[in-house]
Amino acid sequence: MNKNWLLTKEAFDALLGWLDPNREVAGQKYDDIRRRLITIFSCRGCAEPEDLADETINRVANKLSAIKSSYVGDPARYFYGVANKVHLEYRRRKPVPDLPPPPSYDENIEKESECLERCMQKLSLENRTLLIEYYQDEKQAKINHRKRLAEHLGIAINALRIRACRVRASLQECVTNCLHEAIA
Numbered sequence: 001m002n003k004n005w006l007l008t009k010e011a012f013d014a015l016l017g018w019l020d021p022n023r024e025v026a027g028q029k030y031d032d033i034r035r036r037l038i039t040i041f042s043c044r045g046c047a048e049p050e051d052l053a054d055e056t057i058n059r060v061a062n063k064l065s066a067i068k069s070s071y072v073g074d075p076a077r078y079f080y081g082v083a084n085k086v087h088l089e090y091r092r093r094k095p096v097p098d099l100p101p102p103p104s105y106d107e108n109i110e111k112e113s114e115c116l117e118r119c120m121q122k123l124s125l126e127n128r129t130l131l132i133e134y135y136q137d138e139k140q141a142k143i144n145h146r147k148r149l150a151e152h153l154g155i156a157i158n159a160l161r162i163r164a165c166r167v168r169a170s171l172q173e174c175v176t177n178c179l180h181e182a183i184a
Helices: 009-019 023-043 049-067 075-093 105-122 125-134 140-151 157-183
Strands: none
Touching: 009 023, 009 140, 023 049, 023 075, 023 157, 049 075, 105 125, 105 157, 125 140, 125 157, 140 157
């Protein structure tokens, strides 16, 4: 990450001015963009989604004087494009831990199943039910089932996807930690 450039008050004010002339609306847009960036990085399995979201915002603010006059469209889209580049850089520098050789195939499946069961039990009943329901069916039946599930929960389909992504990410982290403990 480029920690050399920090977001100053002037740069932040300029960024808000670019998002919307109305300061209150601009603040809301900023919060929405930052929250979406954190969600994007979380769903991509990043260990530090808040830091990556802040780095993305800093980069956009740093480039603002060069792009403000020529950029056309929703500023949020520019943030998401920069986020993709930040994510690629994050993936390149992410260290690969030294792990012992994996156990045999049969042992691996058994340990994964045990860890998955253990981690599923740690989820709240609501989140456990959500995951089970969300990953039911295939093809068109899956699409239809997810629409009904979103309607039942009283949320938009995109909100359902995000919620499922967050629960799945926490489950995946739990299973990974459990497998590391089993190997060690």
